[in-house]
Amino acid sequence: MTVRIFHASSWEAVVLLAAAIDAGCFTGPDRRILLLSRTGPAPEAVPDISETAGFERLRGRFDEVRPWNDAIAPFHPAGWLPRADDAPLWERHFRRAWSLGEEELELVVDSPHAGPARALTRVFAGVPVDVYAEGPGGYGPTGEKLPPLIGARTRRLLHPDLIPGVRPLLLGEFGVEVRAVPSAEIAKVVGELADSVVESPLVEAQVLLLGQDLAGRELIPASEQDGLHRDMVRGAAALGHTRMLYAPDPDAPWEHPAALAAEADRLGVELTVLEPGSPVPAGALPHRLRPALVVGCTATALFWAARFHGLPVASVGTELLLERVTPYENGERTPATLADATLPPLADGTAVTDQLPFTEQELSDLLAAVAFAMRPRVRPDLRPAAERYLAAHLDGRTWRYFKRRRLASLALPGVVPARLAFLRSRPTLLRVARRARAVRSGRG
Numbered sequence: 157m158t159v160r161i162f163h164a165s166s167w168e169a170v171v172l173l174a175a176a177i178d179a180g181c182f183t184g185p186d187r188r189i190l191l192l193s194r195t196g197p198a199p200e201a202v203p204d205i206s207e208t209a210g211f212e213r214l215r216g217r218f219d220e221v222r223p224w225n226d227a228i229a230p231f232h233p234a235g236w237l238p239r240a241d242d243a244p245l246w247e248r249h250f251r252r253a254w255s256l257g258e259e260e261l262e263l264v265v266d267s268p269h270a271g272p273a274r275a276l277t278r279v280f281a282g283v284p285v286d287v288y289a290e291g292p293g294g295y296g297p298t299g300e301k302l303p304p305l306i307g308a309r310t311r312r313l314l315h316p317d318l319i320p321g322v323r324p325l326l327l328g329e330f331g332v333e334v335r336a337v338p339s340a341e342i343a344k345v346v347g348e349l350a351d352s353v354v355e356s357p358l359v360e361a362q363v364l365l366l367g368q369d370l371a372g373r374e375l376i377p378a379s380e381q382d383g384l385h386r387d388m389v390r391g392a393a394a395l396g397h398t399r400m401l402y403a404p405d406p407d408a409p410w411e412h413p414a415a416l417a418a419e420a421d422r423l424g425v426e427l428t429v430l431e432p433g434s435p436v437p438a439g440a441l442p443h444r445l446r447p448a449l450v451v452g453c454t455a456t457a458l459f460w461a462a463r464f465h466g467l468p469v470a471s472v473g474t475e476l477l478l479e480r481v482t483p484y485e486n487g488e489r490t491p492a493t494l495a496d497a498t499l500p501p502l503a504d505g506t507a508v509t510d511q512l513p514f515t516e517q518e519l520s521d522l523l524a525a526v527a528f529a530m531r532p533r534v535r536p537d538l539r540p541a542a543e544r545y546l547a548a549h550l551d552g553r554t555w556r557y558f559k560r561r562r563l564a565s566l567a568l569p570g571v572v573p574a575r576l577a578f579l580r581s582r583p584t585l586l587r588v589a590r591r592a593r594a595v596r597s598g599r600g
Contacts (some may be wrong), residue, residue, distance in 0.1 A: 181314060222254065264289070283309070316339070317336040342460075363397045363451060368452065390419065
């Protein structure tokens with residue numbers, strides 16, 4: 157018998173896995189286990205995905221559903237990683253607790269460099285791994301240099317085709333097979349979930365506003381997050397919309413958008429705030445409401461609304477995020493870059509229905525340059541692509557995706573004078589220059 161363990165920590169992840177199963181991406185196991193986790197700042201205050209209305213429609217794809225948070229309590233699933241010496245003990249424990257015996261296992265996890273996926277790949281050493289990325293983060297580099305033993309056993313990267321024609325970069329250093337889950341299957345599963353809710357208190361909103369707990373993840377201050385939410389209301393009202401529904405980040409149950417409500421009152425806008433535990437999952441709201449516009453920052457649901465539901469979307473705050481996200485290699489930089497480059501800004505009323513001027517090739521080249529600047533040790537193979545892009549396309553529009561200090565530290569075009577360009581191909585000279593700069597800074 158072969159047992160396949162699927163891990164998911166978001167509603168979109170469960171939908172993607174269900175759609176992948178329906179599409180025949182996974183065949184053959186005798187037993188499927190869905191392992192659910194809650195990884196937000198206060199997981200104990202967030203309803204489990206299995207409690208979401210319509211989940212029973214998805215449950216039939218799996219033989220069992222188990223809670224990862226309970227399995228490792230009292231540890232927090234986002235940060236817990238067993239010591240390497242303890243991993244065999246944990247494997248024996250889970251095999252006994254989940255009645256796995258000595259059966260052959262396979263893992264299906266999200267990005268293996270962080271969170272529960274990292275713990276699972278360490279506990280079940282040597283087990284074949286498939287990786288999926290349900291959101292825009294999959295178009296960026298792997299978050300850290302993975303041990304070869306993990307990369308070598310990773311077979312595929314599954315993803316929703318959020319940006320047609322653009323290939324995800326996650327795990328590209330290992331040459332894994334990249335497979336897009338058919339969009340039709342994803343849309344079918346979302347519709348299945350949304351339509352399963354017979355009764356709901358949702359209003360007939362013209363605009364769906366998607367909240368994100370950017371402050372809780374320490375990306376921007378809470379005051380600036382409130383400002384972004386107010387920008388959503390102001391921008392949508394400026395386009396003539398008067399009825400709006402705000403869906404808070406499901407991982408931030410303590411959020412009370414008082415500033416948002418006050419702004420709506422000032423503008424004479426009818427604003428409804430979706431209460432925690434709503435019978436309709438936030439990701440299914442675009443399908444359920446069919447609003448005239450979906451507004452957000454970098455939320456996965458924003459990309460899904462545009463790609464799988466064909467709805468007009470607009471973004472706010474991407475330029476601010478690109479400026480504030482630190483360090484440069486922070487994984488949120490990729491979603492911010494993609495949202496800024498592919499989704500129209502809400503502040504530009506005409507752009508809400510217009511295509512932004514990036515071809516598929518230009519977007520692929522931009523992502524490659526950003527990926528190398530983020531993780532040069534993980535993807536050194538992307539240096540030539542980054543140099544070509546920066547030499548040809550660095551201008552007032554694209555500078556926002558890079559930092560001068562970062563380009564200088566990597567000796568990339570844009571800050572290195574043309575007469576010194578030969579230094580970029582001479583690592584020894586680069587090291588000497590960096591050492592001299594460090595010494596001079598120390599003396600200052």
